[in-house]
Amino acid sequence: MEPVGKPQTLRLMNMDAVEALLRTRGPLTKPELSRLTGLSLVTVGKAVDELVAQGRVLPAGPGGPTGGRTAHLYAFNRRQFCFLALYYYERRYTCALADAAGEIFCWEDVDIGAGPIVDETLDCIRRMRARAENIPLAAVGVGVPGVVSGGVVTSIPALPALEGVEFGAVLEQALDCPVWVENDIGLAAWGLYADRFAGETDHLAYLYFGNGVGSGLVLNGRRFKGSTDFAGEVGSLPAGDTTLEQAFLAARAARDREQICGLVRTAVTSLTCVLNPGIVAVKCDCLSPADMQRMEQQLTVPAGHRPRLVLLGDVRRQCLQGVLRLCMENAGTAAGI
Structure with a gap:
């Protein structure tokens, strides 16, 4: 049945519906699109x-015959534009260019020099843009190790020059495309969920224990950031006379494995009691799979409510997937889709 509404709005909605199907299931013929969308063949x-x-x-060539006539196939144009994802970690950007469907076609690690971080970031973007094979750049996404609320970056000791800076807006002034900046761990959780865990649970917590401590959350299949984008900052939880993050960094320096296990278990327990995730994925190079199994058994949570604990290895690709999803979602919103 054809939807009811303003002609211009309906026209855009119909185009978006057709394009979305071609992006995920194409190439398709017009009769196939009509059947799948429920729109009339004329409208399609x-x-x-x-x-x-x-x-x-x-156009993608001839399809099968329909009623004595050969139908033509149509495909989503993946190269109509591209997205650029940057993920900051230890004076380096891991970068990826992806086509309009979100498929990565270029990947590179770029070391950050000694210059101002804004200039270094712009140099990195320009370097990657030159590798875009003349495909227009639709948007840039950047994951940073800090809290990002209302576009302003705070709580970012790894990059103190960005404290209180509206980083995305600053970058946009030098570029001719939108730039979105978000917390790196929250984006990593989103990418991990989409890439690995979407078929297992709708509620995922990603715990990071490395140069700092934090977590990213996916609830009901969507990113959860809280009222001020501070949700998941488990490094600020109390741990004796200090914070969980400070206690972990001290334990890591002392190579105190038992203390590290206890701190990770505290974070898992807190997240479980408040949010009840089905899976808690942990990135901590100090731990082994055996440590994770032992912690899962030692959780002070009733057995039927304990999450499955997963120890992660290299998550750079999933982190980039999270940044790309940020670009694609915001690009669609900006276009009114």
Whole structure:
């Protein structure tokens, strides 16, 4: 059944519905699109023709016969634009270029020099942009190790020059495309969920114990950031006379494995009691799979409510996937999709 509404709004909605199907299930013919969307063949034909005219959809050759006539296939134009994802870690950006469907086609680690971080970031973006194979850049996403609320970066000791800075807005002034900046661990959780755990649970917590302590949260299949984007900052939890983060850094320096296990277990227990995630994925190079199994058994949570603990290795790709999802979601919102 055709939807009811303003003609211009319906036209855009129909185009978005057709494009979304071609992106995920194409190439498809107009009759197939009509069947899958529930729109009339005439409506689908108009939507496809306009998408082709805008370069968002491409003809993809002949399909099968329909009623004595050969239908033509249409495909989503993956190279109509691209996204750039940057993920900061230890004076380095891990970078990826992805096509309009979010598929990565270029990956590189770029060391950060001694210059101001804004200039170094812009140099990195320009370097990656030169590798974009002349594909227009639609948006840039950046994951940073700090709290990002209202666009302003705070609590970022790894990059003190960004404290109190609206980093995305500063970068946008030097570029001709939108820039979105978010907390790195929250984006990593989103990427991990989409890449590894979406089929197992709708509630995921990602715990990071490294140069700092933090967590990213996915609840009901969506990122959860809290009222001021501070949700998941478990490093600020009390641990005796200090914070969990400070206690962990001290234990890591002393190579106190038991103390580290206890601190991780405290973070897992806190998240479980408040949020009840189905899986807690932990990134901590100090621990082994055997440590995780032991901690899972020692949780002071009733057995039926304990999350499954997963020890992670290299998560750079999942981190980048989270940044790319940020770009794609915001690009769609900015376009009114």
